[in-house]
Amino acid sequence: xxxxxxxxxYVLRRCTSGDLPALLAFAAASxxxxxxxxxDRDALARRLERSLQSFQTEDVSGEEIYLFALxxxxxxxxxxxSGIAARAGFSDRFYSYRNEFVVQRSEALDAxxxxxxxxxxxxxxxxxxxxxxxxxxxxxxTVAPQxxxxxxxxxxxxxxxxxxxxxxxxxxxxxxxxxxCPFWDAVGRRFFGMDYAEMERLAGGRSKxxxxxxxxxxxxxxxxxxxxxxxxxxxxxxxxxxxxxILLDEGFDADTYVDVFDGGPTVQERLAMLKxxxxxxxxxxxxxxxxxxxxxxxxxxxxxxxRAIVAATSAASxxxxxxxxxxxxxxxxxxxxxxxxxxxxxxxx
Amino acid sequence: MTTWTLRPALPGEAxxxxxxxxxAIDGETAWTLVLVRDDGVQQGLVRVxxxxxxxxxxxxxxxxxxxxxxxxxxxxxxxxxxxxxNDHTGAVELAGIALRDDGLDADTHAALARLLVSGALALVxxxxxxxxxxxxxxxxxxxxxxxRSTFWDGLGGRFYPGDPxxxxxxxxxxxxxxxAALLPQLPVVLSLLxxxxxxxxxxxxxxCNTLRAxxxxxxxxxxxxxxxxxxxxxxxxELDPQYVPASxxxxxxxxxxxxxxxxxx
Numbered sequence: 001x002x003x004x005x006x007x008x009x010y011v012l013r014r015c016t017s018g019d020l021p022a023l024l025a026f027a028a029a030s031x032x033x034x035x036x037x038x039x040d041r042d043a044l045a046r047r048l049e050r051s052l053q054s055f056q057t058e059d060v061s062g063e064e065i066y067l068f069a070l071x072x073x074x075x076x077x078x079x080x081x082s083g084i085a086a087r088a089g090f091s092d093r094f095y096s097y098r099n100e101f102v103v104q105r106s107e108a109l110d111a112x113x114x115x116x117x118x119x120x121x122x123x124x125x126x127x128x129x130x131x132x133x134x135x136x137x138x139x140x141x142t143v144a145p146q147x148x149x150x151x152x153x154x155x156x157x158x159x160x161x162x163x164x165x166x167x168x169x170x171x172x173x174x175x176x177x178x179x180x181c182p183f184w185d186a187v188g189r190r191f192f193g194m195d196y197a198e199m200e201r202l203a204g205g206r207s208k209x210x211x212x213x214x215x216x217x218x219x220x221x222x223x224x225x226x227x228x229x230x231x232x233x234x235x236x237x238x239x240x241x242x243x244x245x246i247l248l249d250e251g252f253d254a255d256t257y258v259d260v261f262d263g264g265p266t267v268q269e270r271l272a273m274l275k276x277x278x279x280x281x282x283x284x285x286x287x288x289x290x291x292x293x294x295x296x297x298x299x300x301x302x303x304x305x306x307r308a309i310v311a312a313t314s315a316a317s318x319x320x321x322x323x324x325x326x327x328x329x330x331x332x333x334x335x336x337x338x339x340x341x342x343x344x345x346x347x348x349x
Numbered sequence: 350m351t352t353w354t355l356r357p358a359l360p361g362e363a364x365x366x367x368x369x370x371x372x373a374i375d376g377e378t379a380w381t382l383v384l385v386r387d388d389g390v391q392q393g394l395v396r397v398x399x400x401x402x403x404x405x406x407x408x409x410x411x412x413x414x415x416x417x418x419x420x421x422x423x424x425x426x427x428x429x430x431x432x433x434x435n436d437h438t439g440a441v442e443l444a445g446i447a448l449r450d451d452g453l454d455a456d457t458h459a460a461l462a463r464l465l466v467s468g469a470l471a472l473v474x475x476x477x478x479x480x481x482x483x484x485x486x487x488x489x490x491x492x493x494x495x496x497r498s499t500f501w502d503g504l505g506g507r508f509y510p511g512d513p514x515x516x517x518x519x520x521x522x523x524x525x526x527x528x529a530a531l532l533p534q535l536p537v538v539l540s541l542l543x544x545x546x547x548x549x550x551x552x553x554x555x556x557c558n559t560l561r562a563x564x565x566x567x568x569x570x571x572x573x574x575x576x577x578x579x580x581x582x583x584x585x586x587e588l589d590p591q592y593v594p595a596s597x598x599x600x601x602x603x604x605x606x607x608x609x610x611x612x613x614x
Contacts, residue, residue, distance in 0.1 A: 108527040218536040223507035
């Protein structure tokens with residue numbers, strides 16, 4: 001029985017064209033609305049091609065997307081994926097609802113109310129988006145989700161000229177097994193008269209900005225919505241609790257924005273404020289075993305050759321001592337400079 | 350033959366209003382007209398409030414339209430939008446219009462409704478400056494189901510937990526002014542309200558159909574404004590200086606020196 005908890009099994013790298021079957025399987029395995037991976041071979045192939053070009057190009061426009069594959073090298077299979085969209089909305093607008101609260105009072109009626117409102121906004125347009133997270137269910141309780149989610153932050157940090165200094169991530173909102181979404185039913189459906197899944201199909205993987213153009217520009221007064229829709233605002237789809245918990249642990253703010261369609265939380269924060277980035281150090285590598293070792297996220301400094309692993313080491317002082325096998329997984333030689341950040345592997349969420 | 354007279358309320362009569370409404374806001378000019386049968390029974394009432402909202406802000410919902418287009422989808426979205434407004438500030442209000450049925454036949458009931466409206470307008474004309482363009486409004490109560498206003502339950506009740514009827518009795522015409530401080534200050538898209546609340550907007554209860562017809566016949570129109578508590582229809586018109594009283598009405602000076610209007614059946 002293989003020990004899937006062994007961190008030495010895993011390496012995160014950019015997706016290649018050979019990963020298409022695995023990505024297709026991930027997209028097919030995800031319930032509707034739970035992944036930004038299109039469940040369509042041609043669309044996925046196009047996205048993969050865009051990602052490959054993004055890793056190669058020096059001429060960045062903000063339209064780039066970067067897809068990563070997490071490989072179980074011992075099993076010889078890809079077990080998860082994650083991605084980055086360089087600029088949310090790119091040349092179009094990226095819509096969110098911003099949570100606001102207004103306090104109103106009537107002296108004569110001796111009544112004070114605190115009203116929750118949702119304001120349609122474009123504040124997150126242009127920020128870098130974390131996307132496409134998926135990990136095979138067998139690997140949920142391993143370091144795989146940590147590596148998939150957090151290594152992206154170190155990639156962004158070392159290629160900062162390609163990204164915004166502000167990072168956001170959308171998380172799927174509350175929906176049942178049939179894709180029925182209470183927030184959509186109370187808000188979106190009133191304006192489009194169709195199911196959320198139908199709307200997703202209509203969007204066809206394109207930016208949803210043109211759909212949001214049909215949403216009313218005036219704020220939504222939350223007390224006017226049915227109770228189940230009010231409750232769904234900022235609530236997660238149960239399937240997204242794991243990646244969301246990692247984002248919260250990083251220090252993302254989850255209280256300010258929600259998705260305009262399903263009401264799921266959209267987290268955001270300055271890159272430099274995130275735990276993995278703020279604790280990371282650029283260190284020269286040396287073969288060997290560090291004293292007082294602990295789990296660390298370690299990445300090389302490559303672009304197309306980017307690789308990330310979880311290794312037992314210490315980033316407290318230079319050099320960064322790594323096993324020869326770790327250096328091999330990172331495809332670097334003795335003396336290479338690497339980013340390392342301590343990884344808190346607490347109890348599984 | 351029965352004769353009805355619309356005349357200014359005598360001292361004491363206005364203290365027992367038909368609709369539980371207070372006569373006027375402090376400092377505002379107001380008159381109360383009562384419709385009295387020749388045997389002394391009070392059949393109806395209308396209050397005329399002059400230049401409302403100038404001493405204390407008054408609020409209504411303006412019912413507008415918002416259209417948005419998504420060319421890529423070849424779709425457009427048209428919504429009715431409620432916006433809290435003070436549009437009728439300075440207008441004259443025919444308030445608390447009430448007419449008892451008392452088993453009257455439909456024609457008589459309709460004629461008395463016309464008498465209430467036209468009599469009130471005659472009073473307005475009498476007090477208007479010559480050539481002055483005055484807006485006149487009249488709000489009818491909103492519809493209720495099982496004694497509750499579905500519009501209130503779908504909108505105002507989400508922002509004020511108190512009893513609207515008790516508050517209205519307590520604060521009179523200022524109730525809606527106080528309520529407005531708690532209601533959404535930015536436009537509300539009607540399609541976000543519960544369907545029952547949407548249906549109630551601007552609807553006239555069956556019991557007020559005669560008054561509605563009288564207002565429309567007198568040149569009022571509706572559909573653009575609603576009351577902010579029960580969503581009742583707000584009728585509006587511009588004062589017509591060339592207005593001719595309906596046939597069968599006789600206007601005369603009463604012994605009290607005020608104008609009174611008489612109609613006989």
